[in-house]
Amino acid sequence: MAVLKSLLITFTLFAFSTAARPVKKLSSSYKSDPHVCSAAQFAAHGLDISKFIFCNQSFSYQVRAKDLVDRMTVEEKVQQLGDRSSGVPRLGLPHYKWWSEALHGVANTGPGTFFNATIPGATSFPNVILSAASFNESLWNTLGQVVSTEARAMYNLGMAGLTFWSPNINVVRDPRWGRTLETPGEDPFVVGRYAVNYVRGLQDVDGNEYSEDPNSRPLKVSSCCKHYAAYDLEDWLGVNRWTFDAKVTEQDMVETFQRPFEMCVKDGDVSSVMCSFNNINGIPPCADARLLSGTIRGDWNLHGYIVSDCDSIETIWKSQKWLHDTKEDAVAQVLKAGLDLDCGIYYTNYTMPSLNQGKVRESDIDKALINLYILLMRVGWFDGSPTYASLGKDDVCTKENMELAADAARQGIVLLKNDNHTLPLHSNIYKKLALVGPHANATTAMIGNYAGIPCKYVSPLDAFSKDADVIYAMGCANVKCKNETFVFEAMEAAKNADATIIISGLDLSIEGEGTDRTDLLLPGYQTDLINRVADIATTPVILVIFSGGVVDIAFAKNNKKIKAIIWAGYPGEGGGTAIADIIFGRYNPGGRLPLTWYQANYVDQVPMTSMKLRPDDNLGYPGRTYKFFNGSTVYPFGYGLSYTPFNTTLVSAKKSLDVKLRKYQSCHDLQSVPDGYLNPCPAVLVDDLISITNEKIDFEILVHNSGCKKGNLVLIVYEVPPNEYQGLPSKQVVGFKRVSLMAGEKQSVKFELDVKSLSVVSDSAYLLVPSGEHMIQVGDGNGAVIFPVNVNFYY
Known part of the structure; x- marks a missing residue:
């Protein structure tokens, strides 16, 4: 008993504890490699590590994980199934806290991560919606790499775990959703590509990006794609996420809600998926064996574990009252469906009673634990990771990381309006600036949610004060702007300035987890503030909007006195620097909107509870996202301006795809438009085509920066399906690239x-390639390059 007690104390103080503790000052040569299977630790407590197969690296992870699980009593097994696993001291197994977050930097959300005097903060990058606006896959991957480096450094110091429940890859179906700021936008393909790149950045170990046995592939840290699936409602007019039943067609599930998760698992090789709170067609996702074991682990071949959103099992029993289950029933349902880990206490409290009542098998518990321990072996929790052992304090909040935070914001910021080329301002002319609005001196508002403690803030006031004499006025007491008390000070500032910059928008009091919006307007008196300041100003007025979700700012777009508008999302710790760099022309904006900016009356046309993507003329629903929306917008998806003009021309393209089908391959119907041409072979299954052809549609675009400034152009490639079929998207993103060109430069x-x-996805949820004339569109508006690709199937 004395040995066990001593061992328990040792492992409690081990690197996985989340209690703050003093750590000696580190140097750049710091080296630590905390891990379970330390021979010295075992020997110090009278244990012979050679007798424990789970610590023998000559065996496979599968064999080792099974050996560990087999050594446990069933009571011990159950206590490892929660996010705060208790460990098994008699086996040398310490406790582990699974829940850490790294949405846009290492966060202190969840018990697995904390900050103290040793590492008081970590780099806080822009919230995801702004980074997504860069349409830069290499940036997304780099962000993941830097975040995981800081995470490993904190792990070495006992301040973080190795399992991070990020990113959030739910598609933004409705503009009122409060968590829009956490996501990469409304297009499933773009969201999926963000997921793949960020996950690869977090997880991949150099030289081990791919493996013949993915279940043994080492990971830098473990990433988790969440929340699966059809989750995009918090609390809207009394309907909340815990009881909402999302009525979703199979067509929309395949086409929109599942697609980013499929890409995340198949292409990103993510090591975890989190199931969501909401019901889908009457079934909680965490209890749906078809969605978990069938799809994630079966069809997509997940190499990792499935975890519940926190307290989801309790939600199934308490709020949803699904099948009128008892707590023990609920535990049995989700365990048998394929849920490996419970973020909560229901597995640890009610699995033993469920087992004793004969509702679950011990083998179900074993299966879940083996999945968990294989993952912890892959991230080095058992054996260490010498590659990352040298990471420590000096690798967090580096100068390079903080500059990357500002650069990510610069790349994502979108220029929405620039009348008469008002921007960029020249600091030698505009020496006195009025800086007004509720976000003019923003700090914490810039980092949004699921954030940690930044290395340092550079507010807009800090940044602009370096370039000009700044007259600062709040304009509003806060973002809600419930009265006019501070409007007059802002007006007075504008009267006495060479230019006025108004920084307004939303914050977490308006949108965020648990908080949906009921309108698309600026809160309180913000619109009045902007109009009155613009009206009194005799010099240029620039409006900067902070928000995750869309805001109807048509009033500002149409106000001739407001010369320029910038959307800055939630720009992270270096947001002030990024905004100033763009306004003063040190950086040429190249971001593009990852969301459709609807008009305010959109919220009167369709309830948030309707999951339909396509328009419904019978109900008067206008459709959702750029793919299906049939109304007018304030700004369309993909919109964004630059300080320099670009020209794009088509150099070459493959414009036809002729495929000879095998005799046993079938054609599938698609609904034709009234009186439309009936193609003898309307469509063919994608899987059938892949089995007989690997033909590619290759094309080349020549881009010319015809202006006098270096700039960045985002080329978004859309596929426009043949127009003889009904119910298909008006267009859909199939590719994109961000290119940087010097003034006058041409690039192929x-x-x-x-x-x-x-x-396309048919109404019966088949993934089909239609025959007929497809159009490939590169870019939007008058400068778009458009060419046809004719698809013909024959026997």
Whole structure:
């Protein structure tokens, strides 16, 4: 008993504890490699590590994990199934806290991570919606790499775990959703590509990006794609996420809600998926074996574990009262469905009673634990990771990381209006600035939610004060702006300035987890503040909007006295620097909107509880996202301006795809438009095409920066399905690239699309490639490059 007690104390103080403790000052040569299977630790407590197969690296992870689980009593097994696993001291197994977050930097959300005097903060990058607006896949991957480096450094110091429940990859179906700021936007393909790149950045170990045995592939840290699936409602007019039943067609599930998760698992090789609170067609996702064991682990071949959103099992029993289950029933349902880990206490409290009542098998518990321990072996929790052992204090909040935070904001910021080329301002002319609005001196508001403690803040006031004499006025007491008390000070500032910059928008009191919006307007008196300041100003007025979700700012777009508008999302710790760099022309904006900016009356046309993506004329629903919305917008998806003009021309393209089908391959119907041409073979299954052809649609675009400034152009490639079929998207993103060109430079950009890029999802949820004339569109508006690709199937 004395040995066990001593061992328990040792492992409690081990690197996985989340209690603050003093740590010696570190140097750049700091080296630590905390891990379970330390021979010295075992020997110090009278244990012979050679007798424990789970610590023998000559065996596979599967064999080792099974050995560990087999050594446990069933009572011990159950206590490892929660996010705060208790460990088994008699086996040398310490406790582990699974829940850490790294949405846009290492966060202190969840018990697995904390900050103290040793590491008081970590780099806080822009919230995801702004980074997504860069449309830069290499940036997304780099962000993941830097975040995981800081995470490993904190792990070495006992201040973080190795399992991070990020990113959030739910598609933004409705503009009122409060968590829009956490996501990469409304397009499933873009969201999926963000997921793949960020996950790869977090997880991949150099030289081990791919493996013949993915279940043994080492990971830098473990990432988790969440929340699966069809989750995009918090609390709207009394309907909350815990009881909401999302009525979703199979077509929308395949086409929109599941697609980013499929890409995350298949292409990103993510090591965890989190199931969501809401019901889907009457079934909680965490209890749906078809969605978990069937799809995630079966069809997509997940190499990792499935975890519940926190307290989801309790929600099933308490709030949803699904099947009128008891607590023990609920535990049995989710365990048998394939849920490996409970973020909560229901597994640890009610699995033993459920087992004793004969509702679950011990083998179900074993299966879940083996999945968990294989994952912890892959991240080095058992054996250490010498590659990352040298990471420590000096690798967090580095100068390079903080500059990357500002650069990510610069790349994502979108220029929405720039009348008469008002921007960029020249600091030698505009020496006195009025800086007004509720976000003019923003700090914590810039980092949004699921954030930690930043290395340091650079507020807009800090940044602009370096370039000009700034007259600062709040304009509003806070973002809610419930009265006019401070409007007059802002007006007075504008009267006495060479230019006025108004920084307004939303914050977490308006949108965020648990908080949906009921309108798309600026809160309180903000609109009045902006109009009155613009009206009194005799010099240029620039409006900057902070928000995750869309805001109807048509009034500002149409106000001739407001010369320029910038959307800055939630720009992270270096947000002030990024905004100033763009306004003063040190950086040429190249971001593009990852969301459709609807008009305010959109909220009167469709309830948030309707999950339909396509328009419904019978109900008067206008459709959702750029793919299906049939109304007017304030700004369309993909919109964004630059300080320099670009010209794009088509150099070459493959414009036809002729495929000879095998005799046993079938054609599938698609609904034709009234009186439309009936193609003898309307469509073919994607899987059938892939089995007989690997033809690609190759094309080349010449981009010319015809202006006098270096700039960035985002080329978004859309596929427009043949117009003889009904119910298909008006267009859909199938590719994108961000290119940087010096003034006057020309650059050739090549794209390669596979047959899946020409696919659509039928109303019966088949993934099909239609025959007929597809259009490939590169870019939007008058400068778009458009060419046809004719698809013909024959026997």
